[in-house]
Amino acid sequence: MRLFRSNIFLWCLGIVLAVQVYLSFEIPVAGSFGDAAMLSMSGVQDVTPVKATLVSVDSGFARFSDLYGDSGRVYVTDRSYGTYKSSRPGDVLVMSVAYDRSAKGFDLVEIIRENPAITFPMIQGLGELGRNMLFHVPMSMVAFLAFLLGTIYSVLYLVKKNHDYDRRARASSAGGFLFTALATVTGSIWARFSWGTFWNWDPRETSIFILLLIYAAYFMLRSLLEESEDKKARIAAVYNIIAFVSVPFLMFVVPRITNSLHPGGGGTEAPLLNLSGKTHTAPSLGIMFEISTLLFFIVFLWMKDLVTRILRIHDKRAEAL
């Protein structure tokens, strides 16, 4: 592709990518006072980040407009009383608070951010782990697109018999394999902190494992064949197309109808990829998710382009010998 020959474009991509990755961690996750009370009462965590608008600071406590019942007061402790002094009524504060069950109020632990431009929502049961939605989900989406692209190139090869399509198919499938592996690793880390273990053969984990096996078999087939280049390319293209038939089943169908802990399993609606085509998450996270997907996809396209060109040089040298 032409675009990747431009150094300016590549540097922009690199810098935007780094900024996006940094922001994915830097933007604070904040819920409501209701979240904080619920998490504390259910024993999940005592201290929760909360986002609310400051109404007034009296001698005893501060009032916020995001009220939880009639007990939506943040008690100002001696230690942190001074921190409110810089904030004026009307300021939006992100602060970590602890629920005080006996007083039915909240103790301020610390102020995290004043008037933040953007915050991530507190997702039920995820908290800070929700940030992984900006890595794990885009990676698996890019992986699917890569396999789709690889299959399209395989079909094009069989139709046009141009070896360049074969190289592109190989490069796309390799990129898809890499992104599937990355999605597996990030998913496994997520599972460790959400479900308790790195790997427990949840239907979703089983299907991604089989997906990796399919493409491992594809590359193995390719390396085991000792035929002419034409024949090799034809056999590999046919296998690639057959293999892709089971990819949608593994990625979308089987984990959706079986009982899975993964969102979207067992008939529940997944928050980002679902049949109704809606995104069930706050717009801030949704936009960051879309930017992430786009950036990872461009990175994949660049990788595909690089591998294709390396293969082209390789084949050219083999021909010259």
Place this chain on the structure above:
Amino acid sequence: MSSWQAVLRKDLRVEFRTRYGVSAVIMFLLTTVAVILYSTPGERLQPSILSALLWISLFFGAMTGLSRSFVSEEERGTSLMLRLYANGESVFIGKFVYNLLLMISLAISALIFFEFFFTKDFHVRDWSAFVLQLVLGAIGIAAVSTILSALISRASQKGALLPILALPVLMPLVIATTDATRIALEVPNAVANAQGDLLILFSFDVAMVLVSYVLFDVIWRD
């Protein structure tokens, strides 16, 4: 007589003469059942385990029997003749139907073995669902192994390539059939309960048969 029937008749005649496919598959099944019986004396086997065992033996039985269809043509040196006398379409349909028949006979013998050897535990509660998923599973396995067998017969190393290539591709089908078998062993009205599995099987079969039918010509034409 259309030409795919000729291919089918030829294959059946070769099979009756050598009985290679059927005997290999039956030996495989017997060995599997014997190993299971030996290692679980007097134990109650749950439907989930029985369905997994049934499909493990069916899958690998299919891999030993069905992989022969094109490799044997290459080994006997008859593939060139076949290519001269029949077009790709009729070869594919003939071989596919032959593989399907072999697969169904394998499924029937596996069913008889399981009914006979696991009398205590193996009770099919819903025969209509059980037969339906068995037939759908057989169609999918036959389609995939026909095209992949043709694929590896063109390669120089044929040996153990088929199970490695076929296992991951067939995995969605094996997962769905295993689940459907478990449901048919557990509850009486299994068709309604295993609806999702049957739907997966049906769509997988349709997609696989169509794709392998279209792609077969590419491999067959040299």
Place this chain on the structure above:
Amino acid sequence: MDFLEHNALYVVGIISAVIWFGLFLFMFGVERRVRKLEREP
């Protein structure tokens, strides 16, 4: 230690950004080598 614990989000963010930027630099290096090879006859 207290500093790291307090600013964990920034620290993790910077580390991940550096890793991704490193990947970018690696790919950029490959890109330049490929371009050089492509220019060869």
